Amino acid sequence: MNLTTLRAALPLALSKLNPRLMIHSPVMFTVLIGSILCTAVSIQQLILGSSTAVFSFSVTVWLWLTVLFGNLAESIAEGRGKAQADSLRSARTSVMARRRSSALVPAGQLAGGEPDYEEEMVPGTDLVVGDMVIVVAGELIPSDGDVIEGLASVDESAITGESAPVIRESGGDRSSVTGGTMVLSDRIVVRITAASGKTFLDRMISLVEGATRQKTPNEIALNVLLASLTIVFVVAIMTLAPMAAFANALPSPVVLVALVVCLIPTTIGALVPAIGIAGMDRLIQRNVLATSGRAVETAGDVTTLLLDKTGTITYGNRRAVAFIAADGVSEEELIETARLSSLADETPEGRSIVELADERTEGVEAGGLGATQTLSADVEIIEFSATTRMSGLNLPVGHPANPGTTIREVRKGAGSAVERYVSERGGMLPAEVQQAVETISGTGGTPLLVASHNGERAQILGVIHLADVVKPGMKERFAELRAMGIKTIMITGDNKITAAAIAAEAGVDDFVAEATPEDKLAVIKAEQESGRLVAMTGDGTNDAPALAAADVGVAMNSGTSAAKEAANMVDLDSDPTKLIDIVGIGKQLLITRGSLTTFSVANDVAKYFAIVPALFAATFPGLGLLNIMGLSSPESAILSAVIFNALIIVLLVPLALRGVKYRAVSAAQALSRNLLVYGLGGMIAPFVGIKAIDLVLSLFPTIG
């Protein structure tokens, strides 16, 4: 918050003084009514030349400021979204779309041999759902849709902020494109899935602007409580008038209004909208779009996380983690051969073998290794095929890595395939290697055998251990989640043994192996049946039912439109790990709300001690004993309380926007901390604040 944002928010805050808008916040509406009343009374006193007019005016001004500060908090929160919306809007410039009409171009007019359709240029806003448009390199995609033909690299930076282009292709889970993004290469045909004005970009703009903001269920419940507290205090003070009159100590209406405003929970009442907007904003800043504030709130309640193993818990690809040499084979020889066999293997597994080999031989004086570093043209590459289930190289005679006189074959592959290959060439599978294969399989890893054949007997050199690697830090995060009472379930297509091993390594609470999309849905239903709230991520079309069933479904932006449609959040970075952050943001939103409510209510104690003696000490001197703060005069005491009440709103705006600091701890720890800081702190802070303001006010003789 700085002066610029303040200045930008001020006009908006003033326009929010409209009573028809204010009535939605019962607390602040009460302050507004009080301010109007006090203004009238002050003017009347001024006309009558009453000696208390200056005091009344001072109180009135601060009451108006209280209302204004409340609106300002909301405006600042909204302003932060506005800037973002403006930059998004610039991407929504209207474009001309090349619509493909259903009629084919008559034969004979074609330049090429392929049949083609007629094209017509129409404004992007005229497109309807189901239209096919052609987009070529350098053009903006006119609206949301699915690629039905072709493949293209697309620049989505307008939406994701990520400058690296992404590939979009027909079929599969990477077919969705977003209106306003640009095709960088090639040509695609897109079937439009969103009408103009309802595109992803449009939704995003209205979300960040808060145009579609509705009160969330919890916000409504909180407002009910706040309204009830407001009514209680209005009743208490309105009935105080006749009671005080009975004691011949009737205070002026301005003082009574001041007392009402101080007692009703203005602090939280003023900050509730800002807290809600800021919660959405925090999600947007992390490149997550929620379809409603309700979804953010629900995220805080989630008790079960459904996490895909691949990409979320592990890196997604099996990586080489160890080389186990057969008896009589040196480790160097195994590593060297394994590296050779994978040199031409461009799969992630293959590359990981080369990387591990380089890592292991680093610093070791490379004997023959240097020779194996590059592939020359005469090396025959044996590609992996489903029938042989092996890959490798045939090294010609004279190749630096082939000291022999015949062609040297190096192979790596699945256990049974390599065993057959070797036995056909007179070799056999050594027992200790067999042992190693079984051990690796038992722990969920994948064993690859490495073999070499140079015309004589083929030989198995050893085993490469491939394993899924759990991302660093995941175990700790899952432990945190467990402390917060959130259960994690890992979903994987792997077999049970592999899944169990990864689950144990990552420390998840449960796992589903050999899972189908239907299994996901079943797990969600089962969890919900037992009363738990489930969050999950997904990207494929077949994830859509599960995403829709989950209480919080986060679709990856790279996913299909069906997935995005079914989810209630979209992660623009397509980072499934973010689900954990989303839960944190939801919790933080609720914690901020609760803590500031506690603070607001706890403040009342001090305000009573400031105002009640000020009201009645003149009639009943004994009540002066309640003036434990030693405030200088009744007028100063009342004004100090009112000023504190107004200023605390402004002081807490940054906290409301930033959110109360959130830690991944158990409920008991969170409660004890927040109760101490905001409950006890809320009790003490106004004593200090009011006294300080009183000290300043007492310098002005007209008031103090």
Place this chain on the structure above:
Amino acid sequence: MELHAFALTTQLVILIVTLGALHQPMGKYLAATFSSHKHLAVERGLYKLSGVEPRADQHWKVYLRSLVAFSLVSIVALIAFQLLQGVLPFNQGLGSVDPWVAMNTAISFVTNTNWQTYAPETTLGFGVQMLGLAVQNFLSAAVGLAVVVALIRGLVRSQTSNLGNFWVDLTRGALRVLLPISIIGAVVLIITGVVQNWGGTDIHTLVTGAQQTVPGGPVASQEVIKLLGTNGGGYFNANSAHPFENPNALSNLFEVFLILLIPFSLPAMYGRMVGDKRQGYTLLTVMSAFWLISTALMGWALAAFAGTGTSVGEGLEQRFGANGTALFATATTLTSTGAVNAAHDSLPPLAGGLAMVNMMLGEVAPGGVGSGLYGLLVLSVVAVFIGGLMVGRTPEMLGKKVGAGQMKLVAVYILVTPTLVLLGTAITVSIPALAAAAPAQGPHGFSEVLYAFTSAANNNGSAFGGITSSGPALATMLALAMFFGRFLPIALVLALAGSFAKQRKIPNTAGTLATHGPLFAVLLGGIVLILTALTYFPALALGPAAEGLLK
């Protein structure tokens, strides 16, 4: 009066030990009583006679309708009984009761308030006392039990709107809980010296020639249910300050024990019914803390300010002293009993103020039979709401979500009593003719009015007796405060129970706010103090504080 800290502590320890020993067995018995599927022979007879189907599980609306219908019929019957006293038997020559007083008294006894706008010895005979008022003493307390049991069922059950059967709960509360304990209690009271006879009023001629009227009657049997059911309407006008109702220190201690027995046992019942004893212990801790602190403060205020304000020693029983008075006055105002062993009007101003604060807490520490626990459970919902947010979850109470629907009911519940108290007081003091009913000058007169409405709306029944409430206007206003102070909260509690019952239960996790343990107790205590008592701060400042704080 002097405070003997040792004596007060000893009596407190005796109470703590006996209540501590009994609350779990009592809670177990209560839970079993309201969970059992078996009916006693006498109950079956009653159900058959009244045409009740005891196996019917009532929707919360039906439960509420039964309760209200029963109470309305009781009020009408009790009014008729009093108006027709002159022609009914056992009237000991007393005639028809003044209609305003009859109306006020009927509502007062049906709402478990037992505000006494009449002087019993000169107004009511055995008949009305035993067959009218005493019956209501049992039934109104049983109604309170039924409501809290229904609320707990709402928390325990899931995916239903049914809360049990009001008629069964009412019958069991009266027959299986209140009646047996009353019989034992009456015997103990008689042993301590409380009278029990059919002698009516004796007239003795004293040596000096002056005539002394000594009323007798079935006192012990009335006395026991007056206290056990947190009713408070005494057989005599002087209530438990009368030597025939409360003759000595032993009877005094036993009477305090009777007042506290059921309210302090209900948390144990609650814990058992929800299947987690810790829940009960936590509420018990909050209740006990308020009780002990308040008793200590009362003792201090009585001793330190003896002789200040209107308190010159008149109206206080010297045989009980500061200890016995503090013990009784605190227990009776914290429990909605309203029986008194001293004229509260004569308490030193700050002690009288404390008695008011005790009631203003909403009668939840430990509160009336049933009403105390349901009041505290409603405040627990508020604590859960705020606390739940503070741990980052949308709030839930024992696995039931606290959403906007629930908060609306709770919000109105919080509003009812303060509105009744403050509005009633404000109206009374702003109309000089009404204010004249409280004859005391200055803040004390105001305190008398404030006390009257606090007592009525919270269904306590004790009074700053200087006030005359038998006039049509005040009798009606106080009756309305009693009626709405009782039945609006009950309606809201049953609606809340219904809305909880409908929900599916959410399992507990480490992320759930625990509604047990010291942390929640502190939160709940703070909410009780800030949400209830603080509302009355300005009013209290004009009454007891203005009178008692002297510079």
